[in-house]
Amino acid sequence: MKNQEIARIFNEIADLLEIKGDNPFRIRAYRRAALNIEGISTSIENLTKEEMLKIPGIGQDLSDKIENYIKTGHIPILEDLKSEIPEGLLRIMAVPGVGPKTAKMLYDKLDIKDIEDLERLATEHKLSTLPGIKSKTEENILKGIEMLKRGRERQPIGKVLPLANEIIEYLKKKSPISKINLAGSLRRWKDTIKDIDILASLASSRDPISVMSLFAEMPNVKEVLSKGTTRSSVIIKEGIQVDLRLVDADSYGSALAYFTGSKNHNIKLREMAVKKGLKINEYGIFTEKDNKKLGGKNEEDIYRILGLPYIEPELREDTGEIEAAMDGRLPQLISLEDIQGDLHVHSQWSDGSHTFEELVEAAKSRGYSYFAITDHSKGLGVARGLTEERLMEQVNEVNALNKRLKGFRILQGIEVDIKSNGSLDFDDEILKMLDIVIASIHSGFKQSRDQITSRLIAAIKNPYVNIIAHPTGRLIGERDAYEIDIEDVMNAAREAGTAFEINAYPARLDFNDIYAKKAKELSIPLVISTDAHIITNMDYMKYGVSIARRSWLQKDDVLNTLSIEKLLKRLKNRIKTA
Numbered sequence: 001m002k003n004q005e006i007a008r009i010f011n012e013i014a015d016l017l018e019i020k021g022d023n024p025f026r027i028r029a030y031r032r033a034a035l036n037i038e039g040i041s042t043s044i045e046n047l048t049k050e051e052m053l054k055i056p057g058i059g060q061d062l063s064d065k066i067e068n069y070i071k072t073g074h075i076p077i078l079e080d081l082k083s084e085i086p087e088g089l090l091r092i093m094a095v096p097g098v099g100p101k102t103a104k105m106l107y108d109k110l111d112i113k114d115i116e117d118l119e120r121l122a123t124e125h126k127l128s129t130l131p132g133i134k135s136k137t138e139e140n141i142l143k144g145i146e147m148l149k150r151g152r153e154r155q156p157i158g159k160v161l162p163l164a165n166e167i168i169e170y171l172k173k174k175s176p177i178s179k180i181n182l183a184g185s186l187r188r189w190k191d192t193i194k195d196i197d198i199l200a201s202l203a204s205s206r207d208p209i210s211v212m213s214l215f216a217e218m219p220n221v222k223e224v225l226s227k228g229t230t231r232s233s234v235i236i237k238e239g240i241q242v243d244l245r246l247v248d249a250d251s252y253g254s255a256l257a258y259f260t261g262s263k264n265h266n267i268k269l270r271e272m273a274v275k276k277g278l279k280i281n282e283y284g285i286f287t288e289k290d291n292k293k294l295g296g297k298n299e300e301d302i303y304r305i306l307g308l309p310y311i312e313p314e315l316r317e318d319t320g321e322i323e324a325a326m327d328g329r330l331p332q333l334i335s336l337e338d339i340q341g342d343l344h345v346h347s348q349w350s351d352g353s354h355t356f357e358e359l360v361e362a363a364k365s366r367g368y369s370y371f372a373i374t375d376h377s378k379g380l381g382v383a384r385g386l387t388e389e390r391l392m393e394q395v396n397e398v399n400a401l402n403k404r405l406k407g408f409r410i411l412q413g414i415e416v417d418i419k420s421n422g423s424l425d426f427d428d429e430i431l432k433m434l435d436i437v438i439a440s441i442h443s444g445f446k447q448s449r450d451q452i453t454s455r456l457i458a459a460i461k462n463p464y465v466n467i468i469a470h471p472t473g474r475l476i477g478e479r480d481a482y483e484i485d486i487e488d489v490m491n492a493a494r495e496a497g498t499a500f501e502i503n504a505y506p507a508r509l510d511f512n513d514i515y516a517k518k519a520k521e522l523s524i525p526l527v528i529s530t531d532a533h534i535i536t537n538m539d540y541m542k543y544g545v546s547i548a549r550r551s552w553l554q555k556d557d558v559l560n561t562l563s564i565e566k567l568l569k570r571l572k573n574r575i576k577t578a
Helices: 002-019 024-039 049-053 060-072 076-084 087-093 100-110 115-123 135-153 157-174 208-216 249-260 263-275 299-305 321-326 356-365 388-404 449-461 486-496 513-521 535-550 564-577
Strands: 177-183 195-202 221-227 231-236 241-247 278-281 284-287 293-295 341-345 370-373 409-417 436-440 499-503 526-529
Touching (some): 002 024, 002 076, 002 100, 024 060, 049 060, 087 100, 087 115, 157 177, 157 195, 157 208, 177 249, 195 249, 208 221, 208 241, 249 263, 249 278, 249 284, 263 321, 284 299, 293 299, 341 409, 341 436, 341 499, 341 526, 356 370, 356 388, 356 535, 388 409, 449 486, 499 513, 499 535
Parallel strands (some): 341 370, 409 436, 499 526
Antiparallel strands (some): 221 231, 278 284, 284 293
């Protein structure tokens, strides 16, 4: 998809303009456009000019640049800016946490031209000779370098999955395959992905060479690593390896199970098979004694012959799923269809892009019966956070709209900032007037473990806070989770009845599956929300549901599977019992 390429280019233009000290409104326009392009689910190449102009933040000038890039692969302003900015400076800017201004200072003052120099000088504590850079800054730069190295190995699923789906659709359309599936960590919905595994089966009497040639010659292939009749590997322009395997239809199910993994899950299955006098591989399940094939055409064959119910791909991590299957304790996992509404949505009132009416139609089209409007509070000025007065105006507008709606409800909420001292951005007198309150941290990420833990616990204990949003603050590949005492935070939430959010925004996916599973074990309520800023962000719900499924969550573990009546009752009970 060109979406990610263009979003990356617009962010790069913004960075270069910032180095030059350009107009901040112009810089912000490129960043907003990048965010919104990344958030649309349709490939921008397939949009008409009129449809492109409907994307928030895309006007005539930027749409012309997008069209030019799609046609030529070039955006002249980027090339002009790059010619003005030293290459070494661009390398330093790639480090998470090193902004354009810091990068320029490091380049100008210490002549740092590459990541290796930056890492060496930070390790030797020689950066702290510069104004504004302290030992903690050096530590954060080293963490950023480590994160950059990790990011080269693994990419966020929100970046990889659209690319993988585009490849699958291309192969479906162009080649004579009868079946095709994602495999590996993508099929298990891990939050970060190393490479893309695709498994396919040919229609009868078809030539595999033609399929492999088509695969190797896809438009976004950067390098062909290998090409054979049963397996080929390429590197696509986004730097990700893609492996395509062709298998016989009679072995498709066993191959799908084998290449989905995980490795440890497969080892456990093979151990079970050995005890039963059987053996499993990618070709099927066989008797050990006479090599008689018992199954393998369908993935369910493997589990059925071993005496197990089917285990969903998201659970196949050897975290007790096989034992649970043996004992009849496998959960009936939550599904996307179980979600009744989105509880974290932003509008034009703060840093969102749409009116209430537009958001209502978008929510209805996704089968929802409600959503919560949770614009930012006043402390987040960069996001046009609401003052008390503006919030009351919004309450009146929402109330008026709700009176006109039939079979649908907007919950009036707020995303209230948890300040550095642990207090909230609004007083309780304001918060108690709202249907729902989510609280979150947007600053002071580098505070000590004790400080951030105390901030979160203070918010959790507030009787009017229903949900803690993006609880650990991570941005995958950009910012690690802040340090907290997760045990103390979870115990406080269990005692108060405060819910944690699984934030479905692909750059966050926060809570992760480990924490969400622990919350379930402690009977802490959870919600799955998208943090939508544009309408197409609502489609991110699938990523949040995938985290919930990997966490063994069932429908009853998630509050926004409830009807509006039951949800409101649950939210009010939280206030009564706090």
